[in-house]
Structure formats: structure tokens, C-alpha cells
Amino acid sequence: MQRSFRLFSFINSNRDKVCEILNKPYSGHKAAPTVSKKPVDPRRIFKVYRFGGIASKEKPQVMNYDLDISTCGRMVLDALIKLKDMDPTLVFRRSCREGICGSCAINLQGSNCLACITAIPPDKTINIYPIPHMYVIRDLVVDMTHFFEVYNNLRPYLVRRDAGPLGKFQYAQSIQDNAKLVGLYECVLCACCSTACPSYWWNGRRFYGPASLLHAYRWIVDSRDEDTEQRLFELRDDFRAFRCHTILNCTLACPKGLHPGFVIAKLKRLIAGLDKKPPPEIDTMKFSSSGS
Amino acid sequence: MAFSMMLRRPVCSGPIMQQVMRLATQPAVKPNLTQNTIQSLKSTLLKTETTPIMNSVRSFRTSAVRFAEGKSGDHSKLWVVERVASAALLPLIPLALIAPSKILDSALAIIMVAHSFWGLEAIAVDYVRASIFGPVIPKIAIGLVYLVSIATLGGLFYIITHDVGLANSIRQFWSIKAGQKA
Secondary structure, eight states: OHHHHHHHHHHHTOHHHHHHHHTOOOGGGOOOOSSOSSOOOSEEEEEEEEOOOTTSOOOOEEEEEEEEGGGSOSBHHHHHHHHHHHOTTOOOOOSSSSSSSOTTEEEETTEEEEGGGSBOOSOSEEEEEOOTTSOEEETTEEOOHHHHHHHHHTOOSOOOSSOOOTTSSOOOOOHHHHHTTTTTTTOOOOOTTGGGOHHHHHHTTTSOOHHHHHHHHHHHHOTTOOOHHHHHHHTOSTTTTTTOOOOOHHHHHOTTOOOHHHHHHHHHHHHHTSSOOOOOSSOTTTTTTTOO | OHHHHHHOOOTTOSHHHHHHHHHHTSTTSOGGGHHHHHHHHHHHHHHHHHOHHHHSSOOOOOHHHHTTTTTOOOOHHHHHHHHHHHHHHHHHHHHHHHSOOHHHHHHHHHHHHHHHHHHHHHHHHHHSOHHHHTTTHHHHHHHHHHHHHHHHHHHHHHHHHHSSOHHHHHHGGGGOOTTOOO
């Protein structure tokens, strides 16, 4: 159990180390420079992808907007809202403004991120595009239908052998079993990882993508779920999980600091039978008689 | 897996199935109604052409997610074999080069060709997709991968049986001395 705790703190704190290892500067998460050469001019140019939709017959184009970022908040979403004040036809999704709903996924300076929790980078020109290789409905809004359809298909809920009366008592779970879900339940389905994966670009119709595979693993590894065999059986074909070639763009992109690449590796071992899901540490039906 | 892909016809290529797909991706259609709507699809075909909202996002086939559940093969065993082959190559290549012999050469030839075959097959399956190249070219690509692999294996075994062998062929690079005429 100690190992699993260490593993999870490794996962959550290791994003920058992954970037170092892969030798790629991740511009969406630059730390504040300790020695700044000179303060960067707050007047920036925002290059935003604009598209009227396939019904409008226009070609997509990139529009330039001049914005003084000292007049708006620090985050890219604040800048986008200011841009919408300037040009009300600009369209983007947003809801919680705190990185928990997953609505505002965009491609910023070439990397996917959530606009509401990503600071405006210290560059003169800021490129904002919709998340890559998705059908664009309008401007920065993409069609997430297939993404959510795949997620729903993997039955993202507890399945027990005898579905007794629901809600009468809680299913008992040990603290260590619950800790296994750390790094899995925080996924907000923003699609930053899946749309950063080249395998998902080329085979998004049949490959589940890192987000759904992370959730598949989350339900498989939950000690309260009893349908492990069927869940793993459904993932065994050549396309659903095994189109992952460990490119690891997903881990680089995740705005919540999760590690889908690592989780998919563990999922592949479970599907192949190299690893077995351990039985629950305490009896899941412990509270069935007392009723709490 | 790729061989069976070459022979298998797509599950949902008919116009009725495509219409089911299109209706199934619309949020307005409740899932328990899809069975009944299959019969009424022919009558609604014309109607969906005219409603602009339904056509604003292009529909596409999500065949394997829903309909190919029972038909999908088991790739997990093959995945393990692929990793074992990659791991086996790590000690095998230096070992075969240090101690040239027919057995090690043969093992090297088989595992190397298998490794390259699975790699090229993954490339062909990933990139040569039916949505860009149509129904025929992806099968030709997989066929070419098979052809190249079989030819390579044949060629390597020829070197092992009728020539100096694999390890000795590589070692011959170092046997060329400076100033030697070819």
C-alpha cells in the first residue's frame, strides 16, 4: 500500500519532470521567471481562429485582436471575455472559471489547456485555436458528441452482481482502496488529452482516447465495482485501448496534472491478464445490515 | 488481426445503418426509441435532409463503439507477445553478434522480422485509413507489409543457409581494412 501512495504522489507532482525528460518546453505552464529581462509589454496581439460553421459557407480564418492585458484578469479566459466585449460574434464555451467543469478547453500556443486556469503567456502574439482534430461547430466550439458517446459506452458507474436496493446503505471501501482512485476521479472530461493524442487524431472513431481509457481504468480499479471481467473483455480488441502507442502527449496536455499515459499502461496489463485486480480490502457489504 | 481486417467487410456500411448512426448521435432521440425508429427511417430520410440544425455537424460512423461489440477479436495476447519479442531482442542482438551461429542467427532473423512486421502493421493500420484512401488501398497496404516481411525473412534465411550468416555479414563491415581495394 505504501507503494501505491508513493506512486500517486509521483504521478501528481511529476508533470514538469515528464516535460524535462521529453525535452519539450510546455509553454502553457511556464513558471513566473525569477529574473525577468524587462517587463513584457501588456499590449498583446491575440490571433484567434474564427469559423462561421459549415452552414455559413465561409472559410475559416485567423483574426487579430489587440488587447491590453493589464485591463483584464490573468487567465486566458479573462482575455477571451474581454475580446468578446470587443467582438460579440466570438464564440467559446466556458462555465466554472476554475478548472473543474472542463468546458473551456482550447489550443493555446500549440498546446491544449483549460483557458480559465492558464495564465496568459508572456509572449507578444498569442495564438488561440480550438482543440485539434475535432469538427468545429463555430469559432472555438467543437463537437464533443463522439467523445461523450465513447465515455458513456464504458458504463461509467458501479456495477454489482446483485443490484439490490440502491441507496439503502453505503458500499464500504478501505482508505487504501479509495486512495487508488486518486489521479483518476479528478478527470473533468475536458478532452485536452484525447485531442492532443496523434493516435486519437488518426483513429478517433474507434480508439477510445486517453480520457475514456482513464475513466475505464477508474471503474475497473474501484473496489466496489464487480463487473471487472466484462469491462476488461470489452477493451480487448485492437482499437479500443491498444491503439495507444505510449506517445505520452496526453500526460503533457492534462490541465489537471493527471497521468493518463501511465494509467493506460496499467490498464493494458490488466486487459492482457499480466496483472489482476486485487479483491477489496474490507467487505463492501459491511453496512448492509446496520444501514447507515 | 490485420489479416482478418483485410478479409472482413465493414459492419455498418449500408445506408440504413448510417441513418441509425446519424439519428443516434442526435441528442433529441431517446435511446429506447432507436429500435422503433429503424422502421420509420426510410420515411424520415427526406426530412433530415431539410432540417438545417441536424446537418450543421457532419455525421460520421461510430460503428465499432456500438455495433461491433461481439465481433471484436482478442488483441491482448498478441500485445504481450509483441512486448516479449521486443524484450527478447535486447540481449539477443549483442549475443548473436558476439557468438555467430546458425541457431542464434535463425532466432534473430525470426524475432527481428516479427518485430518489424508488427511495427509496420501498426503504421499501416494507423495511417492508411479507409476514410482517406477508400476501401481497397488499406488492404493493399497490409498486404504489402505481409509481402515485405515474408520476403525479408526469406532473404535472411538465404543468407543464413547459403551464405556466411547474419552475424558474420554484419561483422564483415569491420573486416574492411583501410587502403584495401574493394
